[in-house]
Amino acid sequence: MIEQEILKASVKEIPKVLSVFLNTFTEIKEEIKFTFGEGIQTYISLKLNSFSNIKTILHRQLPKYFYDIYQTQAVYCNKLRITIDSHKSLEQFGPYITVIGGPGSGKTTLLRHIFMSSISLGEKIPLYLELRRIDFDKLSLNDIINQTVQENFSTESKRIIKKLLELEKFIILLDGFDELTFSMREKFIYSLNNYREKYPNNFFILTSRPSPVAELIPNFTNIKISNFTLDEAISFIEKQDLEEELLTNLKKDIKEKKWNETEKFLSNPLLLSTFILTYKNNSTLPEKNSEFYERVSNALFSEHDSWHKNGYVRKSHSELSIDSVKFLLNEFAFKNTFKLQYSFDSVTINSDFEQFITNQKFNAQVDKLKEDLTVSYGILTEDSGVYQFIHRSLQDYFAAQKVQKINSLHKTIIYDKIYDLTKRTSGYEIGNFIEFISELDDYYYNKLFMLRVLSEFFTRIDEDFFISSIISIFYSSLNFDDSEHQSITIPSHSYRAIFEFSSIERLISKTLFSFKFKNEPDIKSNSKLSKHTPKDRYVYSINKANYEDFENMISKLFPKLKSELESEVQKLSNLRKTIEEYLEKSLEEERRLLENL
Template sequence: MQELSIKAESYLEKLKEQFNTILDEKILKRLAEYQAEEYKRNYYSKTIIYRTEPVKLNDFYQPLFIRPYGNNHKNIRIDTRSSEELFTANNLITLLGTAGSGKSTIVKYLYTNCVDENFRTPIKVELRYLNKYEGTLYNYLEDEIFKAEQLSLDKKELNKLLSLGGFIFFLDGYDELSSNIKERATKEINDFTRTFANNYFLLTSRPYTNIELLTRFSNFSVCELNDDEIDQFVRKQIPVSELEIASKILEAINEDSNESYKTFLSNPLLLSMFILTFQTYSNIPPKKSTFYKQVFDSLFQLHDSMSKLAYDREKKSGLSKEQFEHVLKVFSYISFFKQAFVFDEVFLNNVFNKIKEIKRTLTFENDYLLDDFTVAICILQKEGLDYTFPHRSLQEYFASLYVVSLGDKQKNEAYSKIFLSLKSFDIIELFTKDNFFSLLVEQDQIGVIKSLTIPFLEHTNDTLKSIANYSKCEGILTSLQYYLVVTHSNLFILSDLLTKLKEYSQHRVRYIQDHIVLTQKKGKINRKVSPGGVEKIKQLNETYGKDIKSRLPKAIRLLKIYLSEEIKSDSFIIDLIDN
């Protein structure tokens, strides 16, 4: 830790040079303390592999690349190893990536890199903490980062400090904002970046949350790992003393029979999961949901290192593996649909007590269960006074597992509630549950088709029939396309409908890109779609709205036939027992 102490002292000197004209010594010291706290928090990290003790970020981090957002830029790869170089061309960046693509890890690296390169003053905000915060984004920075009240720093001084620039704000996890504050928080982010435009900003999110439509931001997405990076990633995760294990893992990955699964392993989280489970499961499963199951199995029989045999750490709660899984399923279902991604002990105790009240067969002490979750199994991680899953996708997996494990009546009730987010064409609500939906359909395709897809297509058809102005059906078409891409992209009978929806989406994006108008005000570039572009998009909506409406009845009919044939085939198989 001496290394970090020295860094904080040197950073204080830099802050004095940067801000001493307007701030006194105590405020500079507060900023230096914040930098020391956050540098340490980002420099030492736990991962799904290194889950018992934090390790240095540079010891395991495989540098990731990004590219301009959109299908037309797949061959472009932009290095993220230097904050200064990354922000030279763009001072407002949205970084989009699917679950486990490495967005938050890139932010951790860029944060520490800013300090290492003495490039501006980084400020990191995990946006999920705004869900329980009663004030604005500005208030959060004022209270939690600058400690303005404690330092007698008034708004005028703070505004002057922020207006000078010199900061890089990393706003991580837009998709983790709860729906009841998302609209307000989006406006606050937009207003803050306009008001204090001399600073740099990087905002991360899963795709399709509409954050990519913020006009002044340049959109980028995280590149998948290529073959060489997969090799480097594996070798970085495993100690040098265990090279034999690394070689065996790479041998399994590179087998010809596993070529079709490479799309899974190009995702850093799923690749980490495969490394974690390799000693128990040396195969590459064809489904993401199987990865998560194997991860839970491996975590339950915790390996303290790659080289040790399984070490069964004492479970204080006395629950069996099946009971642990059951609690996790119920807890994840409740917390996920409450849009809770960070849990304090009050929340945890309330949910645990509710589980024991409803599930009378489950008996445990809350403190012992929480200790098991954080120490024996490492399925939750403690961050200060709060707890989180090592990755949000684990919460999504257990929530989906709860739904598919229900009896028919209860499952129908659960699907009916989930359908409400589809029925309302709530794009943000749908897009932030993309991984949940993909895991759900992997485990219960028939149930999803019966209870979600067919009703959604029928509802979409009825809605398109009832609207008078197709130029305003953009949200309907976008919701339908994204839902089908997430759930049924490989279902042949929907290929015609999907092709047409993707064609619509490509045209819409191109129209937006071709009709962007750039304006300059106070040295800053703003972007908006020209009136002519807006009119073209309305015409596009009109054309494709009518076209999709004409295709929906056939798609619904084919799905019902497919469903009927699947049910009949199962009945036939069951009847074979009588013969």
């Protein structure tokens, strides 16, 4: 734990630390160095204030000091579990790290910890970038860092920042690769590779939800956020400022449960927080994520704050009923999920809620509704005019609820839109949304979406070229240059958003990246040279025209791959049969009900 006073003292020491870095820059005027030092101090102070005083799903009203409630996180790499005290804990894995973690695992929290711990160490300058706020169509990573420098430090900073980068004085924290749009990801990766090559020995840490694309970024070591152990879960609970009776009952209940049966819900920081939030009303663990989030939703709207030490009774400012507020949240989450929008400026949030309120003829003011959502219920957070759900998974849940509530006559239209949505994204960013729909609206999900996707998948398999045809469903080309850079192009399809297809995709990606494309003569000779990227690169298309050659080559290189793919495809075939039987049984039950009526 880093004491708040130590952090504040560390910030005050930044100009002294920088002066040591900058003394070698004799060609730069002293006043420019001074201005730069003040700018860095201001930038870090602002970030520190934002990161060190936080609201969480358990502490939605008054900010808490980060380290008062933070449970130290651990990661896995090569079966090695390591607790992260600072960026130094990760140095053994090299200077380029990709942190992989599912929803609510604490990826952003970990980056905030690394940012603040690096300040207290005083050895490197941390820069934190939210990738979703960057338009890589217009700007490179180099542009963004220079822009951050010029906006927050001084207009003369470019020369200094370049020299400091050359001296390896930065930790560059890149948050939310999975939140980049599908079209942005490849541009970001090329930009990242170029920047890393230009300044190779700075420390780069990237976060993402599980994704083959993120996990295959060249030269980056993948580490996975570890689940809490039982002791860590208990430690987390003890830090949450709960009433003594509640704390005692929680700890006793969790210790008495079988950890291997409860780990799914209690070893993830977000889900453990929601379990604490809902515990007073229901101490049992649900079987489905959607049931868990229904409890969370109900808890956020109820008067549960009385079981915090600083209890109070909150007031509704909009004077809307809870059902009306939930309706508005369903509409808002649904609309913006289909736009792949997860943060909202004041104009967007005002316009959307004004439209929904008018359509329903509710008697409410948007400003008062926003106050309810951010203060009374704590469902949205606001930072410098930018609004978000307190966790993105809540937006996914409210959007999925809207799908469930839609009239059956309109289900076909909605599922057509969901199908289109999965095809125009890389899939990963909406996987949670799709999972909630599969639980909340299982009959129509299976009938109108899952069967359609499975049927399409099987029609694309060519039995004569089994391996090639399946690989081409998930990856349309192999891309590589004469260095170590290589990647895979992802075509538009719906499979990536669906959990049941994840194992087959991981098998393929793991196989394809186990060898270097540039070392395979057949691939290189049949590739086209593309000059439309930052580097000249070869592009080998995986399509029907070269199925035969590709099949022969892959079969020789990986003789077990065909049988492994056959096993995965059989699982999908069994799934299709199960869904068909389930739908037929549901139809028979409906017929009997109609006959009885």
